[in-house]
Amino acid sequence: xxxxxxxxxxxxxxxxxxxxxxxxxxxxxxxxxxxxxxxxxxxxxxxxxxxxxxxxxxxxxxxxxxxxxxxxxxxxxxxxxxxxxxxxxxxxxxxxxxxxxxxxxxxxxxxxxxxxxxxxxxxxxxxxxxxxxxxxxxxxxxxxxxxxxxxxxxxxxxxxxxxxxxxxxxxxxxxxxxxxxxxxxxxxxxxxxxxxxxxxxxxxxxxxxxxxxxxxxxxxxxx
Amino acid sequence: xxxxxxxxxxxxxxxxxxxxxxxxxxxxxxxxxxxxxxxxxxxxxxxxxxxxxxxxxxxxxxxxxxxxxxxxxxxxxxxxxxxxxxxxxxxxxxxxxxxxxxxxxxxxxxxxxxxxxxxxxxxxxxxxxxxxxxxxxxxxxxxxxxxxxxxxxxxxxxxxxxxxxxxxxxxxxxxxxxxxxxxxxxxxxxxxxxxxxxxxxxxxxxxxxxxxxxxxxxxxxxx
Ligand SMILES: N[C@@H](CCC(=O)N[C@@H](CS)C(=O)NCC(=O)O)C(=O)O
Ligand SMILES: N[C@@H](CCC(=O)N[C@@H](CS)C(=O)NCC(=O)O)C(=O)O
Numbered sequence: 367x368x369x370x371x372x373x374x375x376x377x378x379x380x381x382x383x384x385x386x387x388x389x390x391x392x393x394x395x396x397x398x399x400x401x402x403x404x405x406x407x408x409x410x411x412x413x414x415x416x417x418x419x420x421x422x423x424x425x426x427x428x429x430x431x432x433x434x435x436x437x438x439x440x441x442x443x444x445x446x447x448x449x450x451x452x453x454x455x456x457x458x459x460x461x462x463x464x465x466x467x468x469x470x471x472x473x474x475x476x477x478x479x480x481x482x483x484x485x486x487x488x489x490x491x492x493x494x495x496x497x498x499x500x501x502x503x504x505x506x507x508x509x510x511x512x513x514x515x516x517x518x519x520x521x522x523x524x525x526x527x528x529x530x531x532x533x534x535x536x537x538x539x540x541x542x543x544x545x546x547x548x549x550x551x552x553x554x555x556x557x558x559x560x561x562x563x564x565x566x567x568x569x570x571x572x573x574x575x576x577x578x579x580x581x582x583x584x585x586x587x588x589x
Numbered sequence: 590x591x592x593x594x595x596x597x598x599x600x601x602x603x604x605x606x607x608x609x610x611x612x613x614x615x616x617x618x619x620x621x622x623x624x625x626x627x628x629x630x631x632x633x634x635x636x637x638x639x640x641x642x643x644x645x646x647x648x649x650x651x652x653x654x655x656x657x658x659x660x661x662x663x664x665x666x667x668x669x670x671x672x673x674x675x676x677x678x679x680x681x682x683x684x685x686x687x688x689x690x691x692x693x694x695x696x697x698x699x700x701x702x703x704x705x706x707x708x709x710x711x712x713x714x715x716x717x718x719x720x721x722x723x724x725x726x727x728x729x730x731x732x733x734x735x736x737x738x739x740x741x742x743x744x745x746x747x748x749x750x751x752x753x754x755x756x757x758x759x760x761x762x763x764x765x766x767x768x769x770x771x772x773x774x775x776x777x778x779x780x781x782x783x784x785x786x787x788x789x790x791x792x793x794x795x796x797x798x799x800x801x802x803x804x805x806x807x808x809x810x811x812x
Contacts, residue, residue, distance in 0.1 A: 412733055413691050426676050432655070433682035440675045452663045453649050459656035468636050510635055 368393035371407070371418040373400075374575045375482055375542060377474050378431035378466065379417040380535035385435045385528060387566030388445045393419070401487055432462065435528055447528040458522040461514075461529035469536045472503040481543045486577055501547065504540065512553040521557075534561040538570060542580040563587040591616035594630070594641040596623075597798045598705055598765060600697050601654035601689065602640040603758035608658045608751060610789030611668045616642070624710055655685065658751055670751040681745040684737075684752035692759045695726035704766045709800055724770065727763065735776040744780075757784040761793060765803040786810040 368386075370393050372379030386393055398407055398416050411418050411429050419428040428434045439448045448455050477500055480492035511533065514521050522529040537558060540546055548555040561567060571585040583589035591609075593616050595602030609616055621630055621639050634641050634652050642651040651657045662671045671678050700723055703715035734756065737744050745752040760781060763769055771778040784790060794808040806812035 413687050426679075428679050429683040430686040433679045433686060436682060437675050437679040440678065452660050455663065456649075456651050456656045456660040459659060460652040463653040463656060464636050 367421070369420045369422070370395050371398040371410070371420070372416050373397060374570075374573050375478060375539050375578075376416045377470060377536045377539045378415075380538060380570055381431050381466070381528075381532050382417050382419065382434050383570060384531040384535060384566050385438060385447055387569070388447060388526075388531070388564075389438055389442045390444050391438060391442060401483065431466070439528075447526075447531065449525060449527060450523065454523055458527045458529045461522050462532045465529070465533045465536050469507050469533070473500050473507065474536050474539050476500040477540055477543045482575065482578060497544075504546065505550075508546075508548075508551040508554045511557065512551055515553040515557045530557075530561055531566075534558060534567070538562075538567075541584050542575070543578070545581040545583065559587065559589075590644070592643045592645075593618050594621040594633070594643070595639050596620060597793075597796050598701060598762050598801075599639045600693060600759045600762045601638075603761060603793055604654050604689070604751075604755050605640050605642065605657050606793060607754040607758060607789050608661060608670055610792070611670060611749075611754070611787075612661055612665045613667055614661060614665060624706065654689070662751075670749075670754065672748060672750060673746065677746055681750045681752045684745050685755045688752070688756045688759050692730050692756070696723050696730065697759050697762050699723040700763055700766045705798065705801060720767075727769065728773075731769075731771075731774040731777045734780065735774055738776040738780045753780075753784055754789075757781060757790070761785075761790075764807050765798070766801070768804045768806065782810065782812075 368391065370379065370382065370386075372383070372395055398404075398418070400407070400414055400416050403414060407418075408414050410420070410427060413429065415429075417429075417431055417434065419434050420426070428437055435447065439446065448458050450458075476496050480497050480500075484490045484492055511521065518524070520526050520530050521533060537546060546558075548558075562571070571587075574580070591614065593602065593605065593609075595606075595618055621627075621641070623630070623637055623639050626637060630641075631637050633643070633650060636652065638652075640652075640654055640657065642657050643649070651660055658670065662669065671681050673681075699719050703720050703723075707713045707715055734744065741747070743749050743753050744756060760769060769781075771781075785794070794810075797803070
């Protein structure tokens with residue numbers, strides 16, 4: 367059995383959970399808060415980051431959400447998520463990096479810091495200037511998603527791919543932490559509603575991070 | 590012909606150059622400074638980042654160093670760099686992420702900011718406190734490389750892989766911008782000397798970023 371070290375609002379763990387869900391790989395979850403910097407966790411992962419996926423009997427420890435997704439892409443045939451020609455696959459990986467790096471740095475990370483870490487760890491009020499800037503950058507990213515879904519069936523092309531799961535994982539954390547403002551983003555909103563109603567998404571939506579309540583539309587697959 | 594948009598001190602462009610060098614893929618270089626935020630460059634890459642690899646006749650634009658390296662891993666058989674079993678490949682990708690993300694954020698990025706951007710763009714003196722902190726973190730990363738090469742022939746296992754090229758690309762930028770302090774890191778130093786003397790490394794060592802001179806040992810393959 368695979369064991370996933372994660373916490374509910376880690377977007378990279380969400381990406382892995384969605385990919386494993388689509389591929390039908392079962393796993394158990396263990397709670398890990400990287401900010402607690404447990405020695406045992408650093409012994410596992412010198413980078414001290416979630417997600418980590420561990421298989422005791424096989425003696426395998428997988429670290430980094432993209433390394434994990436590539437591993438299951440190579441070992442599980444069901445539901446290819448990095449698919450098509452080499453150029454298509456490069457386009458999927460470009461978008462994965464765009465969301466995991468740029469969207470994360472611009473939007474998800476400031477929200478996690480202001481609305482999760484400050485509440486649970488630092489016991490300080492959020493900085494509304496930083497929140498406003500993150501929301502402004504969120505609109506720019508949603509503009510880009512609008513453009514993609516205007517030109518393609520899914521973000522990277524004709525089929526659902528890891529690009530969609532990665533973007534949705536990041537967006538879902540933002541949505542939990544304050545709600546995404548979809549005004550002016552009909553295209554993105556329609557795409558997100560479709561992703562959100564997939565069975566792989568269900569377990570994420572019902573789960574809570576203690577001490578932080580999501581807005582009411584968060585788990586509503588029609589909202 | 591492939592065209593690589595890059596600047597000499599971009600560690601991700603260096604990683605791509607090393608990988609293409611090992612694989613024997615030829616390319617021409619075009620200079621791109623992401624901080625100038627040229628409209629034409631953003632039209633190419635909405636993330637506005639180097640490296641970008643473009644092939645006009647084929648109509649292919651590859652973005653993100655890892656997406657680029659995976660593309661050539663899939664399309665060029667020579668010198669596999671993400672090699673072995675699925676678990677070995679996951680270990681290579683874990684280390685690539687460790688150097689491209691953690692080492693970059695801890696060491697390369699502060700050095701690029703303090704010693705390149707402040708000199709060339711902001712015209713401000715470097716912050717010696719930030720430089721000291723980056724050097725302290727560099728020692729921690731070198732400790733980890735010492736441990737790896739104590740236990741393995743190359744960073745990710747028995748063979749040269751993209752993990753070695755990625756780590757060397759980051760380290761070479763740090764070395765250019767002030768010199769790596771190898772004291773207490775015999776293992777890492779020996780490993781870096783070997784990488785530095787490979788033919789794929791030669792073009793990097795002879796190239797200069799205008800306005801910034803590297804220390805004398807930078808291009809010396811015996812130093
Ligand atoms: N590229 C990594 C990023 C992982 C990451 O940044 N995880 C965050 C939690 S959402 C973390 O553990 N941060 C703690 C730290 O960076 O020290 C991945 O895709 O797995
Ligand atoms: N994950 C990307 C990172 C690329 C990156 O951060 N490039 C830097 C130059 S070294 C850049 O263009 N930065 C400008 C910016 O982030 O706006 C890759 O591997 O290609």
